[in-house]
Amino acid sequence: xRAAEICSHRITIVTGHYGTGKTEFAVNLAMAxxxxxxxxMLADLDIVNPYFRxxxxxxxxxxSGVRLISSSxxxxxxxxxxxPAELQAIFENREITGVLDIGGDPVGARVLARFFFFxxxxxxxxxxxLNANRPEVRTAEGAAEYLRGIEATTGxxxxxxxxxxxxxxETTAEEIQKGAVLAxxxxxxxxxxxxxxxxxxKFVTELTNLPEPVFPISIRMKKPWE
Amino acid sequence: MAKELWKGxxxxxxxxxxxxxxxxxxxxxxxxxxxxEYMSVxxxxxxxxxxxxxxxxxxxxxxxxxxxxxxxxxTSSSSPGIxxxxxxxxxxxxxxxxxxxxNCMRGGPGLGTIQPSQGDYYQATxxxxxxxxxxxxLAPSTVQETVDFMQEAFDIADQYRNPVMVVCDGLIGQMxxxxxxxxxxxxxxxxxxxxxxxxxxxxxxxxxNSLYIEPDDCDEHNVNLEKKYAEMTEKETRWEEVQCExxxxxxxxxxxxxxxxxxxxxxLRAEGLKVGLFRPITLWPFPEKALHELAGKxxxxxxxxxxxxxxxxxxxxxxxxxxxxxxxxxxxxxxxxMPTVEEMxxxxxxxxxxxx
Numbered sequence: 001x002r003a004a005e006i007c008s009h010r011i012t013i014v015t016g017h018y019g020t021g022k023t024e025f026a027v028n029l030a031m032a033x034x035x036x037x038x039x040x041m042l043a044d045l046d047i048v049n050p051y052f053r054x055x056x057x058x059x060x061x062x063x064s065g066v067r068l069i070s071s072s073x074x075x076x077x078x079x080x081x082x083x084p085a086e087l088q089a090i091f092e093n094r095e096i097t098g099v100l101d102i103g104g105d106p107v108g109a110r111v112l113a114r115f116f117f118f119x120x121x122x123x124x125x126x127x128x129x130l131n132a133n134r135p136e137v138r139t140a141e142g143a144a145e146y147l148r149g150i151e152a153t154t155g156x157x158x159x160x161x162x163x164x165x166x167x168x169x170e171t172t173a174e175e176i177q178k179g180a181v182l183a184x185x186x187x188x189x190x191x192x193x194x195x196x197x198x199x200x201x202k203f204v205t206e207l208t209n210l211p212e213p214v215f216p217i218s219i220r221m222k223k224p225w226e
Numbered sequence: 227m228a229k230e231l232w233k234g235x236x237x238x239x240x241x242x243x244x245x246x247x248x249x250x251x252x253x254x255x256x257x258x259x260x261x262x263e264y265m266s267v268x269x270x271x272x273x274x275x276x277x278x279x280x281x282x283x284x285x286x287x288x289x290x291x292x293x294x295x296x297x298x299x300x301t302s303s304s305s306p307g308i309x310x311x312x313x314x315x316x317x318x319x320x321x322x323x324x325x326x327x328x329n330c331m332r333g334g335p336g337l338g339t340i341q342p343s344q345g346d347y348y349q350a351t352x353x354x355x356x357x358x359x360x361x362x363x364l365a366p367s368t369v370q371e372t373v374d375f376m377q378e379a380f381d382i383a384d385q386y387r388n389p390v391m392v393v394c395d396g397l398i399g400q401m402x403x404x405x406x407x408x409x410x411x412x413x414x415x416x417x418x419x420x421x422x423x424x425x426x427x428x429x430x431x432x433x434x435n436s437l438y439i440e441p442d443d444c445d446e447h448n449v450n451l452e453k454k455y456a457e458m459t460e461k462e463t464r465w466e467e468v469q470c471e472x473x474x475x476x477x478x479x480x481x482x483x484x485x486x487x488x489x490x491x492x493x494l495r496a497e498g499l500k501v502g503l504f505r506p507i508t509l510w511p512f513p514e515k516a517l518h519e520l521a522g523k524x525x526x527x528x529x530x531x532x533x534x535x536x537x538x539x540x541x542x543x544x545x546x547x548x549x550x551x552x553x554x555x556x557x558x559x560x561x562x563x564m565p566t567v568e569e570m571x572x573x574x575x576x577x578x579x580x581x582x
Contacts, residue, residue: 019233019402050256050340051400077562079256079340133231133404167229167404223401224482224564225489 003032016129018104047081048103160195173206235260241376257396258330286314294434296421302328316355320436324383341562342396347539369403465513473502
């Protein structure tokens with residue numbers, strides 16, 4: 001598949017409950033899009049998490065043609081919610097394709113509220129990443145609550161659900177299938193379509209039954225022993 | 227039960243609630259802020275009390291008060307915040323009040339960095355507070371273990387009427403891992419007939435106090451504490467040995483470096499090198515006897531200690547246990563830098579070369 005199939009808009013905003021794997025998805029998406037489009041920028045706008053940030057993969061991203069925007073060096077290891085000025089380029093320069101990696105929950109999504117008026121004028125999509133193994137979003141009701149909370153905080157409308165169900169190194173195709181069932185329930189309850197299912201390359205052949213595209217990824221956000 | 231994906235800090239809080247924690251007092255600090263955050267939402271729903279205190283000093287003294295009244299109480303913080311709690315911890319130990327303290331360690335000294343570290347080993351095992359006291363220190367290396375140990379920590383504290391610390395480095399607090407909620411074996415716990423909950427028909431008030439003003443009384447109190455610490459050492463010391471049966475080099479490590487060591491072991495074993503891991507699970511009581519015996523075995527040629535600390539802190543306990551039987555080398559980083567698998571592989575090879 002082409003990454004542009006799930007990202008037909010100029011700006012893609014990746015949100016979700018925290019711990020669902022948004023950064024892993026955002027990094028993989030940006031790298032895949034960079035193969036198809038020029039001027040790809042990934043913005044690390046997570047103001048919640050101090051660890052496991054997309055900026056930790058700056059070198060890898062640069063090699064893949066992705067320009068990473070994150071807080072200045074002075075702020076990058078301080079737990080201050082400072083935003084990079086360069087970020088404005090994504091909103092103002094329509095030559096750029098942007099992926100915004102947002103912190104978890106409505107709290108993390110609050111960072112977007114200040115860009116509301118810029119975003120309204122642009123071609124954007126707000127993605128909700130779902131992981132059925134996270135206890136607070138394992139039911140459609142729980143997942144919908146976080147989704148609506150993110151919409152309420154940002155003032156933006158969610159237009160796609162991404163099933164990113166996994167169990168780190170213990171992930172199986174069955175886990176992803178389980179997530180697909182939950183994503184369908186959430187989609188039915190909210191009317192928001194499922195954009196894709198995320199799976200490591202090795203599971204793709206076991207997911208051919210799914211009606212939506214499967215987005216193959218490689219794990220980039222590794223732990224130090226992996 | 228099916229596995230779920232939990233972030234270390236959230237899991238610490240949820241495990242405490244499941245263990246019957248009734249009161250949480252704390253103050254936010256990276257990288258442990260998810261513990262109070264989770265507690266603030268979920269502990270009141272479970273019938274407990276959450277207070278964001280005005281400081282870490284206040285938090286530990288609130289624990290002293292609530293636990294002194296027989297409540298299951300805890301606090302959590304990260305390194306600089308744990309420093310602030312030291313006075314309260316020695317009072318709790320002196321007054322024999324059970325509680326649980328979580329330290330999600332970051333780089334120091336001082337404010338240091340928010341990245342993971344293990345520079346608080348001395349503070350946890352030697353005590354940053356005054357006097358002859360001990361806290362039992364559990365050091366999990368996975369989120370699953372963190373969850374299991376949190377549930378046990380309250381029981382251990384109540385059994386011995388002593389503070390129990392759970393120390394993990396920031397990485398364990400911040401990472402996501404699959405876990406399952408499993409029943410931990412319940413201990414037969416003594417009644418809290420010492421708690422300050424009013425007279426309730428007794429002929430005396432219970433008093434929670436660490437003041438023993440008469441020297442003889444204070445000496446006797448210390449003798450009694452020492453007996454308790456000896457019993458904890460005998461019954462509660464824990465460790466894990468991985469592939470040590472034929473190991474020529476034994477890596478000693480706890481927490482995150484122990485996880486990294488497991489990957490290094492795979493690499494080294496694949497090259498035909500005999501390497502094992504000795505992982506202390508209780509930092510105090512340190513598994514001194516077990517490590518002494520292992521180091522005495524003829525197949526063991528060298529010991530390599532790995533920590534997230536500049537020149538090694540657990541290294542002192544490793545030396546005391548090995549007692550000069552075999553050479554010991556050290557690999558470590560401080561300030562939020564973690565040792566890599568490659569560095570560990572190199573260090574093991576170097577240690578082997580030096581003894582062959």
